[in-house]
Amino acid sequence: MPSISPHRSTSAMYGRLLRHIVFATLFAVLSGTAAAAKVIRIAIDAAAFAPIDVTATVGDTIEWTNSDIVDHTATARNGDWDVEIPVGATRQLLLDHAGSLEYFCRFHPNMKGRIVVEPR
Amino acid sequence: MLTSRLTAAFVIAVSSAGLALAAEPTDPQIAHIAYTAGSIDIETAKLALEKSKNADVVTFANDMLRDHQAVNEQALALVKKLGVTPEDNDTSKGLAAAAEKEKATLAALDGDAFDRAYAANEVAYHQTVNNALDTILIPNASNAELKALLTTGLKIFQGHQEHAEHLAASLD
Numbered sequence: 001m002p003s004i005s006p007h008r009s010t011s012a013m014y015g016r017l018l019r020h021i022v023f024a025t026l027f028a029v030l031s032g033t034a035a036a037a038k039v040i041r042i043a044i045d046a047a048a049f050a051p052i053d054v055t056a057t058v059g060d061t062i063e064w065t066n067s068d069i070v071d072h073t074a075t076a077r078n079g080d081w082d083v084e085i086p087v088g089a090t091r092q093l094l095l096d097h098a099g100s101l102e103y104f105c106r107f108h109p110n111m112k113g114r115i116v117v118e119p120r
Numbered sequence: 121m122l123t124s125r126l127t128a129a130f131v132i133a134v135s136s137a138g139l140a141l142a143a144e145p146t147d148p149q150i151a152h153i154a155y156t157a158g159s160i161d162i163e164t165a166k167l168a169l170e171k172s173k174n175a176d177v178v179t180f181a182n183d184m185l186r187d188h189q190a191v192n193e194q195a196l197a198l199v200k201k202l203g204v205t206p207e208d209n210d211t212s213k214g215l216a217a218a219a220e221k222e223k224a225t226l227a228a229l230d231g232d233a234f235d236r237a238y239a240a241n242e243v244a245y246h247q248t249v250n251n252a253l254d255t256i257l258i259p260n261a262s263n264a265e266l267k268a269l270l271t272t273g274l275k276i277f278q279g280h281q282e283h284a285e286h287l288a289a290s291l292d
């Protein structure tokens with residue numbers, strides 16, 4: 001049996017208060033994040049990104065899904081990132097800074113895309 | 121150059137088989153030509169993987185092997201689904217004969233000479249096949265699914281051509 005604290009009622013009260021604060025804070029953070037950050041989906045099919053151009057905000061996530069018959073990559077022109085997206089796979093990239101990101105497929109350099117990331 | 125040989129193969133096919141047939145190949149013939157063209161690039165990639173020690177050439181050859189095998193698997197699955205039997209024809213035969221000669225030429229080269237010749241051949245080969253897809257094979261494909269696969273294939277192979285052009289330029 002666990003020992004019972006002589007200050008159980010006070011502890012319990014502080015415990016409840018603490019839980020309220022934690023939950024309220026979590027709720028505020030999560031709901032705030034959920035409302036603001038988006039997942040932007042880009043389809044890959046017939047050797048093309050669709051849409052080619054997207055606009056995002058820092059904190060958003062890009063999600064590529066490869067429905068094509070061959071593997072592809074989303075490779076940043078400036079070398080910052082290189083995401084391999086095999087046939088049938090979905091891959092994500094968190095956008096952690098603002099800028100205009102040109103990208104292409106390493107295997108098929110005629111496939112090009114652009115993500116404009118605006119500051120939050 | 122393989123380009124001229126392949127162009128010649130298409131021209132020969134057109135002239136020997138008669139314009140009516142070769143200028144308007146049937147779906148079974150188109151499927152055979154497309155599959156043959158893919159198989160040729162797979163074999164050339166295997167030769168490059170045997171011979172080349174250049175990391176970029178090896179990467180490119182692996183890309184060609186993986187993509188053309190994937191597209192050819194799709195083509196086989198489609199003809200099976202459609203109940204189409206690919207039909208050998210003069211264009212396929214011309215492609216295969218020209219490829220044999222080019223493979224022998226490449227096989228006789230080594231080192232940088234091989235790498236440069238392989239890259240140049242990949243540029244020329246994709247140019248020729250892409251042109252054939254664009255002007256003969258896709259316009260004449262009557263089945264919508266075959267036409268769609270060829271159209272996707274063309275975009276993929278145009279990517280290969282651009283990739284090959286970058287590779288060739290980097291080896292100069």
